[in-house]
Amino acid sequence: MQTIFKSRNIIQAGWLFILFFISCTGSQRKLFGSRSPHQDYADKLSRANLDETALGKSWINASAMALANPLSVKLPYSEAGYFESGAARAAGLRFSARRGDLLLIEISPRPANAFRVFVDLLQPAEGKEPRLLSSADTLNHKIQYEVEKDSDFLLRIQPQLLESGSYTLSISTGPSLGFPVANSANPKIGSFWGDARDAGARSHEGIDIFGARKTPLLAAADGIISSVSENRLGGKVIFLRPSKKSYTLYYAHLDSQLVSEGQQIRLGDTIGLLGNTGNARTTAPHLHFGIYSSGAIDPLPFIDRTRPVADKIQADGTSSALLKTANKAKIYSAPDKTSQTILLPETNTIITPIAATGTWYKIVLPDGRRGFIATNAVRSTAQPITTEQLKSDMRLFDRPDTTAGIKTQIPNGTSIDVL
Structure with missing residues (x-):
């Protein structure tokens, strides 16, 4: 038995030396290449012929399965979990976001300096491999991504081989543009995209932001003033073309225009004053704010500052202790009792928690299937049946x-x- 133990230690030490060598090479390509750190690491495993070993194959398979069979969640979302060094695992999540949202993804690994985790944001493609959109820097573990169309997204989290540690993940959204009305006016949105206009003859192609007359109107992005004019409906209007964007911002009903066509402006610059010109002359002063890109699009996600926060994590997701199901427990496809029921397990079915979110555990069943179970639907295995x-x-x-x-x-x- 002692000989076997020593042999295992030698093998483990050999693996750790090889993986340490892999993780320390190729830093220039990580910094200046176009491939993600995860792809670089997979390439290094292949060049070292580790992709033909059982552990290497398990790591590659786990990576693929995380994208092929992700668990669905709704934003905002947070979870706390744990990766064991003895198992090659990866976590996959699927969620949706709206055009104009700024995705904010952050993972905090522990121990911070010794637990290396790859975080990749991808977009699913029908019948094709998911398209890589962004990867977290291996030092600050953050991703910010501006959503260019309403879409589903995939997030994969995977540590390097033979590394263990806990993590906390946060996925939320914020506005991708600055707010166009100065805070000094305590501005409030009073009319939204799609609201009826002219007794239902047309719908509102923007949002109305109300405030005190002559409140400063601000550039919502860096860019160039493409038009300054006046018309019957919008009154005094300004069109702003943000830098490196495929859309134009529209400011209408201004009391005063303080910029000229062709002028370069910066985020937060005052470009006009709030008013009620045009067909708004009988209403309270407000800014009609619109966004156009081959037609009008809903501007609210671009500037909405009132975002919900994720539920507080109320369970220990970093413990790998086995749990068992209580009577009449249900396992769901998402941390939501209105989601699909994956399984009605027998009482005392053994499950493995791999993370926690809100009042839910993310778990693995004995047959490898994954899902969510409410924390009040499980029991400790400390006391045997x-x-x-x-x-x-x-x-x-x-x-x-x-x-x-x-x-x-x-x-x-x-x-x-x-x-």
Whole structure:
């Protein structure tokens, strides 16, 4: 037994040396290349022929499965989890966001300087490999991504081989543009995209932001003033073309225009004063704010500052202790009781928690399926259901499968706890 233990230590040390060498090479390509740190690491495993080993194959397969079978969540979302060094695992999440949202993704690994985690944001493509959009820097572990169209997104989290540690993940959204009315007026949005106009003859192609007359109107982005004019509907109007964007911002009903066509402006510059010119002359002073890109689009996600926050995590997601299901427990496809029910497990089914979010555990079932279960629907395995004495020799398998590997042989007469 002592010889076996020493051999395992030598093998483990050899793996750690190889993986340390891999993680320390190719830093220039990470900094200046176009590939993600995750792709670079996978390439290094391949060049070292580690992709043909059992552990290397498991890491690559886990990476692919995280994208092929992600768990669906709604934003904002946060979770706390733990990756064990003995298992090659990856986490995959799928969520949606609106055009104009700024995705804010941050992961905090612990230990911060010794636990290396890859975080990739991708976009699913029908019948194709997901398209890589952005990757977190391996030092600050943050992603900011401006959503260019209403879409679903994939997030993959995966540590390097043989590394263990806990993490906290946060996915939220914010506005991708600055707010166009100065805060001094305590501005309020009083009319939204799609509201009826002219007794239902047309719909509102923008939002109305109300405030005190002559409140400063601000540039919502760096850019150039493409037009300053006056018309019957909008009154005094300004068109602003943000730098490196495919859309134009429209400011209408201004009391005064303080810029000229072709002028370069910066985010937060005052470009006009709030008023009620044009067809708004009988209404309270307000800014009609619109965005155009081959037609009008809803501007609210671009400037909405009132964003919800994720539920506080109320369970320990960093513990790998096994749990068992309570009576009438349900396992769901998302942390929401209105989502699809994956399984109605038998009471005392053993499950493995891999993360926690709000009042939910993200779990793995014995057959490998993943899902969510409410924290009040599980029990600790510290207290066994019963204790039995074996009446014959019994094999102990490494997983619930009679074709699996045999860990040990338990002799007749041994007392065992049934969890």
